[in-house]
Amino acid sequence: MATARRQAAADKRRTILDAAVRVFARQGFHSCRVSDIADEAGVAYGLVYHYFDSKDEVLDTLFLERWNIMVDVIRTIDGQDLPAREKLYSIVSFIVDSYRHEPDVMKVIIVEVTRAANSFGQTHLRAIDEAYGLIAGIVSRGQREGSFNPDVSPLFAAFTFYGAIEQVLTGWIFDMLPQGERDLEQAKHFIIETICGGLDRADSSK
Amino acid sequence: MATARRQAAADKRRTILDAAVRVFARQGFHSCRVSDIADEAGVAYGLVYHYFDSKDEVLDTLFLERWNIMVDVIRTIDGQDLPAREKLYSIVSFIVDSYRHEPDVMKVIIVEVTRAANSFGQTHLRAIDEAYGLIAGIVSRGQREGSFNPDVSPLFAAFTFYGAIEQVLTGWIFDMLPQGERDLEQAKHFIIETICGGLDRADSSK
DNA sequence: AATTGGATTGACTGGTCAGTCAATGAATTG
DNA sequence: CAATTCATTGACTGACCAGTCAATCCAATT
Numbered sequence: 001m002a003t004a005r006r007q008a009a010a011d012k013r014r015t016i017l018d019a020a021v022r023v024f025a026r027q028g029f030h031s032c033r034v035s036d037i038a039d040e041a042g043v044a045y046g047l048v049y050h051y052f053d054s055k056d057e058v059l060d061t062l063f064l065e066r067w068n069i070m071v072d073v074i075r076t077i078d079g080q081d082l083p084a085r086e087k088l089y090s091i092v093s094f095i096v097d098s099y100r101h102e103p104d105v106m107k108v109i110i111v112e113v114t115r116a117a118n119s120f121g122q123t124h125l126r127a128i129d130e131a132y133g134l135i136a137g138i139v140s141r142g143q144r145e146g147s148f149n150p151d152v153s154p155l156f157a158a159f160t161f162y163g164a165i166e167q168v169l170t171g172w173i174f175d176m177l178p179q180g181e182r183d184l185e186q187a188k189h190f191i192i193e194t195i196c197g198g199l200d201r202a203d204s205s206k
Numbered sequence: 207m208a209t210a211r212r213q214a215a216a217d218k219r220r221t222i223l224d225a226a227v228r229v230f231a232r233q234g235f236h237s238c239r240v241s242d243i244a245d246e247a248g249v250a251y252g253l254v255y256h257y258f259d260s261k262d263e264v265l266d267t268l269f270l271e272r273w274n275i276m277v278d279v280i281r282t283i284d285g286q287d288l289p290a291r292e293k294l295y296s297i298v299s300f301i302v303d304s305y306r307h308e309p310d311v312m313k314v315i316i317v318e319v320t321r322a323a324n325s326f327g328q329t330h331l332r333a334i335d336e337a338y339g340l341i342a343g344i345v346s347r348g349q350r351e352g353s354f355n356p357d358v359s360p361l362f363a364a365f366t367f368y369g370a371i372e373q374v375l376t377g378w379i380f381d382m383l384p385q386g387e388r389d390l391e392q393a394k395h396f397i398i399e400t401i402c403g404g405l406d407r408a409d410s411s412k
Numbered sequence: 413a414a415t416t417g418g419a420t421t422g423a424c425t426g427g428t429c430a431g432t433c434a435a436t437g438a439a440t441t442g
Numbered sequence: 443c444a445a446t447t448c449a450t451t452g453a454c455t456g457a458c459c460a461g462t463c464a465a466t467c468c469a470a471t472t
Contacts, residue, residue, distance in 0.1 A: 030236055033428085033429060034430065034431085035430095043450080043451095044450060044451040045452060045453090046431095046432085046451055046453095047450055047451075049430090049431065050448090050449070053431095054431075085406065111321075115322070115376075116317075116321070119234060119236070119237070125380060125382070128382075132382065139405065142405070146407070148406065148407055149399065149403065149404075149407040150407070151399065152396045152399055152400055152405065153392070153396055156374065156383065156393060156396040156397070156400075157396065159373045159376075159383065160370040160374065160400045161370075163369040163370045163372060163373020163376075164365070164366040164369045164373075165369075166369060166373065167365045167366065167368060167372065168365050170365075170369075171365045176331070176335055176338065177365065186362075187362060190358050190359055190362040190366070191362070191366055193357065193358055194358055194362075194367075194404075195401070195404065195405060196404050196405045196406045197355065197406055198401065198402050198403045198404020198406070199291075199345065199348070199355050199358065199363060199401060199402045200291065200353065200354065200355070200402045200403055200404070201352070201353065201356070218419080218420090239459060240459075241459085249420080249421095250421040250422060251422060251423095252420070252461095252462085252463085253419075253420055255462080256420075260461080261460065261461090
């Protein structure tokens with residue numbers, strides 16, 4: 001079999017995807033040309049169309065690749081025998097670490113897909129909804145176990161929780177929030193402390 | 207003076223802006239043509255350019271018009287003598303009601319500007335940041351008064367809070383969350399209960 | 413009723429870019 | 443060492459659309 005060639009081909013595809021991440025992160029999906037991706041990848045224009053049917057498909061691929069990883073992680077966390085609060089912490093932690101290690105990928109996913117629910121989000125609404133469903137499930141189970149407030153709708157809580165995370169990432173992406181090593185680590189706790197512990201600290205509590 | 211004419215002119219400008227809201231909400235800013243706006247407004251193509259320098263300026267105008275109102279409202283709420291938690295409730299309430307009364311406007315602002323921090327958001331980062339600053343101030347004061355947990359960074363809390371709101375609106379905009387009258391009203395409480403009260407309801411608390 | 417100046421019209425232009433395609437290159441096979 | 447297959451190239455095209463502009467309209471003014 002043409003193993004060596006197959007390998008080389010797979011590498012090129014990867015090269016193009018990686019270049020696309022950088023270009024999308026730098027210029028945004030809409031205001032970059034396909035030729036920018038090709039140039040960044042050091043590859044001829046036409047080759048992008050050899051591996052992908054369209055510019056959109058490049059972004060779709062990048063998104064799904066990543067989103068599926070995240071959904072799997074959430075599923076795994078959900079399967080563990082942990083208090084609901086710790087499950088949520090693990091999720092925040094995973095997402096923040098993803099940003100730490102690959103900020104460009106996260107930027108593209110959030111800015112160009114997740115938050116662009118108009119264009120691409122629409123296509124991926126089902127995938128996005130899946131993640132919300134899983135988180136809602138965690139909240140719901142936390143309520144049944146008695147560790148979470150049963151008066152809050154689990155689905156709304158899931159939106160609140162994920163929205164909080166996404167907004168903090170957005171704050172980092174656009175340099176509105178400090179993002180030193182320490183800030184990233186603390187942010188995990190701030191988010192969980194806010195969502196789970198709550199901001200209130202009036203007399204009655206601990 | 208040419209009062210009647212001035213008035214007519216102002217009306218036309220308004221007509222165009224209102225039409226633009228509908229078109230942007232329906233098709234999205236990027237995938238609509240200027241002619242779509244003109245058609246929707248029942249006006250000739252060129253007239254759009256009589257009142258606005260560019261397609262971008264139409265969106266900028268819509269955004270600023272609305273965002274400034276919101277910032278003013280937040281400022282007013284902040285000026286009142288209320289517990290921090292109630293200030294936050296008033297803010298959620300105002301935003302949810304804005305969505306209730308003018309969903310298209312909110313959709314455009316959130317989807318096309320606020321969450322599109324790449325393109326338009328960039329232009330309006332300062333305006334957006336202002337709102338975060340005000341909310342952070344409310345949290346900060348709540349901490350100094352002892353009603354809020356002092357261990358959470360006010361700015362991060364502001365992002366968490368606003369992110370939660372925006373995500374819930376996004377959920378409504380894309381039909382991922384139920385949006386009956388009752389749901390809108392409850393959502394205000396869910397958000398505040400989550401952010402201020404916290405999800406935790408383990409033994410120790412009330 | 414002539415004049416003025418802003419409102420209004422819509423055909424047209426110029427630039428941009430996604431996607432096509434025919435040609436070329438290079439590894440594999442028989 | 444053909445023949446085959448698929449990777450790779452980049453010039454080209456066709457569609458699209460923001461923004462321009464010369465012409466027309468019309469209320470107000472003189």
